Amino acid sequence: VAELGTPDRAVLTTCAYCGVGCSFKAELNGDKLVRMTPYKHGKANRGHSCVKGRFAYGYAEHPDRVLNPMIRDSIDQPWREVSWDEAMQFTAARLTKIRQDHGRKALGVITSSRCTNEETYLVQKLARAVFLNNNTDTCARVCHSPTGYGLGQTFGTSAGTQDFDSVEQTDLAVVIGANPTDGHPVFASRLRKRLRQGAKLIVLDPRRIDLLETPHMGDSWHLPLRPGTNVAVVSALAHVIVTEGLVDMDFIRTRCDTDEFAHYAEFISAPRHSPEATELLTGVPAATLRAAARAYAAAPNGAIYYGLGVTEHSQGSTTVMAIANLAMLTGNIGRPGTGVNPLRGQNNVQGSCDMGSFPHELPGYRHVKDAETRAIFESLWKVKIDPEPGLRIPNMLDAAVEGTFKALYVQGEDILQSDPDTHHVAAGLAAMDCVIVHDLFLNETANYAHVFLPGSSFLEKEGTFTNAERRINRVREVMKPKNGYADWEVTQLLANALGAGWHYTHPAQIMEEIAATTPSFANVTYDLLEEKGSVQWPCNDAAPEGTPLMHVDGFVRGKGRFIVTEYVATDEKTGPRFPLLLTTGRILSQYNVGAQTRRTENNAWHDEDLLEIHPFDAENRGVREGDWIRLASRSGETTLRATITDRVSPGVVYTTFHHPDTQANVVTTDYSDWATNCPEYKVTAVQVAPSNGP
């Protein structure tokens, strides 16, 4: 600060990293951003922040940013810097030819969970109203799509049930497949504060996470399950609750479908769900399962928080529904301190789903087959909306390899690095005639692009993000876009180059359109956000101030629905060649594939991905602390250094995926969730062997 001068003004905005959605004051000296200070009245963070958010502005100023559009005829040619006009003419000509030669379904888009609601809304509108298909998908495909499916089926809407304040009334927290200390640090500090006051903790995770070391907390249980066995463990907890008579029957009689409950109770009472049978499958001791189930059922307020360790499995959607069953069995829903709460990884993953990014849903989670919903958009957009769902990301790539899908506009995502089976992603991209990458940096996906459109950082735009508690926070322009246009303007340029005739002059107008078409946003305006600071959807005539807690008097779908959740083992098996199971996660100072955090001071704290391996497994392989190892699976191999720890159980290894040198996704499989195609990142059979390095 001394070097940059004393701040003379501040702009209130929202962190663009994780789903906590912390409010910050961006403090400036003239036009120079001096520091980011957490805002004490921010309703998600209450004045706290983590190292990611504090130093986020570093990447906005990074010299790696590309500030001018670039084009090339084919991906083996060098890039050519061009004006925005020329870039748009080139892109429109290519897209028009592809549409003429291959039909309207040969084009698609991928929205970004890093961009604003308004930007996401425009990208899916580009697909539906300009390309005239539903080929729109989002990176939520590879993280929380099972949450959308599972909570939609059981409760009727795809969103966390609580606000973050609710944790202050929790008596027992169940944390499943999440490591909030690293992934959602400010929420973790709020949870840890409650634990230090004596709240109890149950953790379902193959790895021993930091929360388990919280001093002065109440009783705690770690259920170190074998990767891939979430459904079996959650079902065992439900088995104990049902067979020991710990069910909240008053809640079920008044709030749930009782016929479905009767069917479920019979199913879950079967001996195959008993703790003893489950111990054999999962490695979690039966006594621990019983104790944890009894504690959750007995807690006055029990809250479940979960992360990608739940969703990124072949049974991701099944686990989400099993978790919902558990909450309904014990009546832990609809009041403070309870609920089912997905911890969203990215700043606007909730919003990108809300805004209709999925190929089967228009904004507000309404199916494209629903004629009434289509009519709302058709009358406004003056087009016919395709009633058939479009392609998901993996299907777009498959169709590209088959030769029927030819053009993709990717906003703010590096699918080559973040999606599973890197070789298949590369093959799909290489087979397309027009790949448009719209990003801050020349990312790995851009190696396969014909058009590069420079993106704007969160500091250079107006808009909104929606965090994990459904809170719509304002994002405000701290500095002018360095590339000349905010991302929503770039999408508008592209749409208009294709003849759309859009004329938005400010994102507030896009929000007006969202409110006019999407019932859960009906009362959301920038004026309201200015007045309240933020609001949680649904925000409409029934809830003019927004909705901190959902499902208070009844579920969105009416009666809560118990769904039978049978455990089915993943097809990914260990064997003599690949005897260990790899699972993955994050570290506090880095964010996702690291494109932003590696370009900030955070990189000094963690500049490489390490493989965690148990001392037994390390000794068996002659691996010592810090040694280079070769990590190989049936899909591929990579090289990284090892760290030896008993945080992981024997037979399990763990790594992060922040650095492109590691390319952890080279080894992951192409198995995915049965309902949503969310990739099974969390279970890969691998072998580890000493190596001389990369």
Ligand code: SF4
């Ligand atoms: Fe808050 Fe998450 Fe940003 Fe950290 S990364 S400041 S917890 S929003």
